[in-house]
Amino acid sequence: MRLSQDFFRQDVLTVAPALVGAVIFRRLPDGSVIHGRIAETEAYRGSEDLACHASRGRTRRTETLYRAGGCSYVYLVYGLHWLFNVVTGPEDAPQGVLIRAMDKPFDGPAKWTKAFQITGEHNGLYLPESDVLWIEEGDRPPLRTAPRVGIDYAAEPWKSMPWRFIAQQ
DNA sequence: TTAGTGATATCC
DNA sequence: GATATCACTAAA
Numbered sequence: 001m002r003l004s005q006d007f008f009r010q011d012v013l014t015v016a017p018a019l020v021g022a023v024i025f026r027r028l029p030d031g032s033v034i035h036g037r038i039a040e041t042e043a044y045r046g047s048e049d050l051a052c053h054a055s056r057g058r059t060r061r062t063e064t065l066y067r068a069g070g071c072s073y074v075y076l077v078y079g080l081h082w083l084f085n086v087v088t089g090p091e092d093a094p095q096g097v098l099i100r101a102m103d104k105p106f107d108g109p110a111k112w113t114k115a116f117q118i119t120g121e122h123n124g125l126y127l128p129e130s131d132v133l134w135i136e137e138g139d140r141p142p143l144r145t146a147p148r149v150g151i152d153y154a155a156e157p158w159k160s161m162p163w164r165f166i167a168q169q
Numbered sequence: 170t171t172a173g174t175g176a177t178a179t180c181c
Numbered sequence: 182g183a184t185a186t187c188a189c190t191a192a193a
Binding site: 053 | 186187188189190
Binding site for chain 1: 173175177178
């Protein structure tokens, strides 16, 4: 069953752990549909979270982060890797969940987006209604938490917040 | 450990 | 206008 608008409009700290175990579906340009189970997520929470892109204020890049929960937020890092996030919370609350890994072999935030052929053109899709990209309910495996990775530039306490959620099975 | 890669934010 | 920085990966 497809995850709804109501689900995505909850707080990011509710949605991020609940997304682990859910299944992402992607319809490729040739019409075939592939899917994968989410194994790891990270929460980025609001303009006060110094690790969140929105901490620098509302810019052209972060504009989609300010939309209502359920939108996709896709951007390029290091000039070569597309990272995929799901916007959460109400409109104007810049929160998002980074989908960090699926089950093997797609165990990296840019590995699975490459396999699923996700690029900047998938920024701003509305997942509850999209035919190209959507998420369905899955199992709820036991989780462990850890600090987020790749955000050394952020000051404490944000750098150490245990906002990374990893499936244990 | 390092190169590869280019959009974006930030500073002139 | 310019430049420094980056929510990473693969190869060595």
